[in-house]
Amino acid sequence: MARFERITEIAIVLHDGAQVTDTYSTLLNPERSIPWNITQLTGITDEMVAHAPKFFEVAKQIVELTEGAIFVAHNVSFDYSFVREEFARLGYSFSRKQLCTVRLSRIVFPGLASYSLSNLKRHFGIYAEQSHRALDDTLATVQIFERIMAAQEGADSLKALVDNGVRASKLPQNITLDRLHAAPESCGVYYLHDDRGEVIYVGKSLNIRKRLFEHFADQTPKGEKLRAGVADFSFEITGSELVALLLESAEIKRLQPPINRALRLRQFTGCIFTYTDQRGYRCLAAGQRSKRNMRQLELVADFPKLTSARAWLDSMARQHQLCGKLCNLDSREHACFHYTMHQCYGACVGAESPEAYNERVAEALSVLSRGLPGSFVLLENGRQDSEQAVVAVKDGQFLGFGFVDAGETYQPADLLEVVKKPYSDPDAARIIRGYMDGKRVVRKVAL
Numbered sequence: 001m002a003r004f005e006r007i008t009e010i011a012i013v014l015h016d017g018a019q020v021t022d023t024y025s026t027l028l029n030p031e032r033s034i035p036w037n038i039t040q041l042t043g044i045t046d047e048m049v050a051h052a053p054k055f056f057e058v059a060k061q062i063v064e065l066t067e068g069a070i071f072v073a074h075n076v077s078f079d080y081s082f083v084r085e086e087f088a089r090l091g092y093s094f095s096r097k098q099l100c101t102v103r104l105s106r107i108v109f110p111g112l113a114s115y116s117l118s119n120l121k122r123h124f125g126i127y128a129e130q131s132h133r134a135l136d137d138t139l140a141t142v143q144i145f146e147r148i149m150a151a152q153e154g155a156d157s158l159k160a161l162v163d164n165g166v167r168a169s170k171l172p173q174n175i176t177l178d179r180l181h182a183a184p185e186s187c188g189v190y191y192l193h194d195d196r197g198e199v200i201y202v203g204k205s206l207n208i209r210k211r212l213f214e215h216f217a218d219q220t221p222k223g224e225k226l227r228a229g230v231a232d233f234s235f236e237i238t239g240s241e242l243v244a245l246l247l248e249s250a251e252i253k254r255l256q257p258p259i260n261r262a263l264r265l266r267q268f269t270g271c272i273f274t275y276t277d278q279r280g281y282r283c284l285a286a287g288q289r290s291k292r293n294m295r296q297l298e299l300v301a302d303f304p305k306l307t308s309a310r311a312w313l314d315s316m317a318r319q320h321q322l323c324g325k326l327c328n329l330d331s332r333e334h335a336c337f338h339y340t341m342h343q344c345y346g347a348c349v350g351a352e353s354p355e356a357y358n359e360r361v362a363e364a365l366s367v368l369s370r371g372l373p374g375s376f377v378l379l380e381n382g383r384q385d386s387e388q389a390v391v392a393v394k395d396g397q398f399l400g401f402g403f404v405d406a407g408e409t410y411q412p413a414d415l416l417e418v419v420k421k422p423y424s425d426p427d428a429a430r431i432i433r434g435y436m437d438g439k440r441v442v443r444k445v446a447l
Contacts, residue, residue, distance in 0.1 A: 006030035007055060007082055008044050011134035012065050013142050015072075017149070020142060024065055025135040027052040042132045055086045066096055070162070074117045074141050076100040076169050077227060098169035099162060101141055103176075104148045107161070120144050171216045172230040180216075183209040186383070188237040189247045192259075195231040201259040204248035208235050226259065240380035240389035242435045243401045246428055254423035270309035273297035274365065277326070280354035281347055282361045284317075285328040286310040300365055302426045320364040323347040323357070372396045372429050375447035377415045378436070382406065391432065392419040394447065398428040412447050 011025035027044065029052045039045055062083075073079040076098045087094035105115050112123060117140060121128060126143050128136040152158040168177050174195075183190075185207050192201040192215075205211035212233060215226055238244040252260045271289050275297050276282050286309040287293050289302065303309040310329075317327045317338070324330030324338045325348040338344035345352040372393050380389040388406045392399040392415065400421030404410060436442050 005082070006032060007086055008034055008038065008042070008049055009134040010058070010062070010083075011138040012062065013135075013138050014065065014069065015142060015145070022065070023135070023139075024061070025138075026058060028058070029054045043130070044133075056090055059087065059090060059092070063092075063094070069096065070099050070166065071096040072099045072101065072141065072145060074101045074120075074137075074144070075173065076102075077173070081224065097166045099165045100169045101144050101148065102173070103168050104161065104165050105144065108148050108151050117141065117144075170227075172227050174231045175216075175233065180209065180212055183212055183233070183235065184237055185209045186237045187239055187241055187244055187381075188235055188383075189244055189251060190233055190235040191251075192226065192230045192257075193232040193234065194229050197232070199255045199257050200229050201226060201257050202248055202251045202255060204241075204244040206241060208237075229259075237383045238389065239383040239387065240391070240401075242378065242380055242391055242432065243389050245431050245435065246391070246398075246401060246425070247422055249427045249431060250422035250425040253425055270303035270306035272300045272303070272309050272313055274300050274361075279350075280358075281323075281326050282354075282358045283326045283328065284313060284322070284361065284364075286313045316364045316367070318343065320360045321345060322360060322364060326357070372398070372432060377412060377445050377447065378432070379443040379445065390415050390419055392416055392447075393432065396429070398425075398432060412445050415445070416447070 007028050008030050009025070009027050012023070013020055014022040027049050029049045031054060034044060034046055034049070071080055071083075077100070080096070080098055084094045102115050105112075105120060109123075113119065117137060118131065120126070121131075121140055124144065124147060126140050128140045130136045148161070149158055152161055164177060171177070171180065187204075187206045188208050189202065189204045190208050190212065191199045192203075194200050203211065203215075215223065217223070218226070236247065238247060269289055271287055271293065273285050273287055273293060274282060275285070284300070285297070286306060287297075288306060301309075301312070303312065313327055314329055316322065317324060317329060321338070321343055323344045323346075324336035325332065326336075330336040330338070334349060335346070336344055336348045339346055339348055345357070347354075347357040373396060375394045375396075377393070378391040380391065382388045382403050386406050387403050389401060389403055391401045394416070398421070399416065400419035402415075402418035402420055404415065404418055436444075
């Protein structure tokens with residue numbers, strides 16, 4: 001990858017659209033030993049570059065030579081990433097429009113078995129004295145580009161080809177502009193696949209087509225990673241933004257895409273529970289998600305790890321001056337440590353009434369709770385105008401989502417029959433609650 005490797009040779013051929021106007025090439029000292037496989041491929045050895053200029057010594061000349069020019073190369077994103085990374089190490093942002101002769105060749109010369117540089121050279125009878133050397137490969141690319149230009153009928157056709165090629169150069173190698181334009185401008189979830197078909201990223205958008213274009217135009221390291229690894233994409237239209245949010249979160253946990261990070265945990269094992277003790281004090285406890293705990297205690301919130309749950313509970317206890325013993329954070333026999341520090345009003349020793357203490361616990365729980373109140377369905381836009389999306393919650397638990405005919409009348413209980421739960425997702429309740437809080441109008445039907 002460009003971020004970890006260095007350039008050992010660079011060649012620039014300037015072309016005005018009719019002919020070559022200038023050439024420049026030089027070996028470069030990469031300031032490290034050249035890998036054996038690169039020497040085998042190119043013939044360039046450590047001895048050959050020992051006294052060659054370092055990149056910073058030729059950087060200004062490269063900028064001046066390429067000012068206002070389009071960066072053309074065979075598999076341009078590969079070559080361009082190396083040049084740009086070398087400039088980035090110098091603190092300079094190198095930016096040029098790009099044009100890929102691989103993409104253009106596929107359009108102009110369809111049906112070839114391969115569009116590698118070596119195969120196109122054989123196909124067109126292009127001779128190069130030294131393959132895999134910068135200048136000879138660049139001159140061969142020039143000849144291929146000239147053949148592409150010659151195949152166009154008139155200046156307008158050539159301009160359109162180049163303009164589309166510049167836009168397409170930002171896309172992953174196997175994804176065309178036509179393919180992207182065929183993506184729907186609808187709300188839903190999209191999947192980015194590698195060359196083996198494996199999902200490497202899952203996202204949601206109100207406009208799938210627009211979001212895909214934004215991804216592939218992204219010049220950040222994340223954008224580069226996407227372009228380098230993506231070979232295809234797929235999508236699922238949901239219509240409803242809430243359904244898209246729920247499906248995205250569940251699919252990330254099910255598929256574990258390597259580029260997604262924030263939502264990738266398969267399951268949340270840490271929890272905060274609540275219960276009332278014999279004296280009437282409402283207690284809190286951090287514990288593991290287990291059948292016994294879920295049966296005997298009331299779940300308040302879930303967390304990726306038990307340590308996260310304990311950290312949250314400790315924070316809530318301090319903020320609301322809750323008792324360390326009643327939060328199961330302190331195993332002292334009598335007064336808790338918080339009480340000795342005047343951070344607890346003494347519920348642990350009976351100095352504070354259950355009613356007063358429980359009121360502060362309720363305040364803490366209102367901040368911490370991720371649950372959903374009651375049983376209801378939410379009705380949202382469907383995948384098409386004739387359809388409605390249904391999101392169902394029963395006894396505070398997310399049941400799933402589905403779709404019904406917008407023209408039919410349904411009893412609330414009937415709506416439960418159409419919903420199906422995706423991969424189990426402890427984030428679902430938080431997503432639904434946040435969506436309901438953030439929306440001015442949500443059609444809610446009680447069950």
